[in-house]
Amino acid sequence: MVAMQIFQVPPPLAEVVGKKGSMWTTIGIVRNSKIYCSIEETLFLAERGELSLLDADDRSVPLKDIYKKVGEGKSGCCWESFEVYRHLRSLGYIVGRHGISWTVKSIKNKPPSVEGTLEIEVIIDQKFEDLNLVNELFNNIRIDEVRPVFDVYPPNSKFRKSSPGNPSFVLCMTSGHPPSKPEIEDLERQCNGIPLKFCHVEYGRVSFFSFNRVELPVLP
Template sequence: MASVFKRGVKATHAPRGENASDAGERRREQRDVRLDAALRAWTTRRGSHESNVSVAIWRRERSMAEVIRSRGRQLQRVGTARGNATWLFAEECAFLCETERLALFFDEREEECASVRAVYALMARTGVGWEEYLAYAHLRRLGYGCRRFGSAWTVDARSSDDWAKETGGIGRWGDGENGDGVKTGEVEVEPIAEPPVKRRRVEETRKKQRDLPSRRWWLAAGDDAHDWIGPEIDAAARARTESHALEYDESPVEARLTFQVYQPNRHFSKKSPDPVSFYVYVCSDRPPTGREARALLDQAQGKPVRVVSCRQSTVMMFTIAGG
């Protein structure tokens, strides 16, 4: 035990055979080495090496990016495989560019790839909201596989030219419009007027109510009846209840799922994907109503649904379940 508590040579003391000036010079040399290492680390170019970055070109006619050079396993759980090519959605391009795993070009003749800010602008023009991207990027950083609701992982190479529309997703992505009434894609159109809401209204039935004079409300001793009790009062109360209009909203519910999420898996395969773990509904302005929650659960077909709300780049999720 004595060797455990044995005191060594203090740092302020020079080793045996070395004077104080030599010890100070040695400490200065060690300090300079550490400073040089810190400066080299600070000035070193950050980011992935060019040889480890995948390259894609944005195809405007399909509102997707075609990967022309793939590196590593970065695209294992993103994109749609069509033959030997991989096609990426706008939110997938933004996340890969943000994490320095993809160089996106808007045209084949360009010499410099698009900046992250330019990719964000492209994502907004194609109808992907900022809250939707925050939810997507948050799930991807947690290790989940995230995909547009109903979008296909693989497409037959012999499919028609409209395969991008047919496999781009359903629900929120299948209608081809974002929340502002602008078509998804890069061509803006005038917002389409919403159809009038169909409502079935029960006609108000007004019945004449007998004017009851103001009388005492207590029951006097010996009285066997009271003006506030009896068939006449019941009829007046029933008429007052029936006079209120009852509304039954038969308008279609517009709440649609946003993403389908898969558990982390290093051996994920697009040809035989894992079962969906849960679904995500992005709704930042307000929580879903009861009818909307029921519609979301029906779309999920028994799977959990997590409602995502984004505030100031903070992503909050809560789960809804059917009773």
């Protein structure tokens, strides 16, 4: 039996007002004892029939409207990003937005991977009742350049949002061309040594690749 979950908007975050099942251990961020889902998490669960999304007037939001919202690319998530998220989640990986901590406790225990991220997170937790602050953070995520998008963890039944540890890798989206060497080096600095993988989506096909340094032998 499918458990129906009730959400409230405005997007890009949806507040979970009724939940059931163990999936919430790896989906959504926790603030002030409430769970909030990003738009890609919301659509992923809606496609699986595991939630019912309500608007501000408690009217059901049809699936096609959620597709439209993702397609607009105005919530820090474009259609290609969603396809990557859906692909990884379907394989069993635990996937979170890069730079967005799972809980307040995990914020305090992690170094910022991008300059300014930690300060932004603290502001969000101090004033989370004003969801406009959170919406602004998501909306300011640029989706038209090579950038870290998701923190990806291996399947783990003991995963804890309060102490997630380092991700297995940080996934970066490309915009139709391979990243340059300076771009890769800049991303490596941002991610503090966590392995990087890159992803490209074309016609619904999700491809992953990575780069390694190679020393060529000196020819005589």
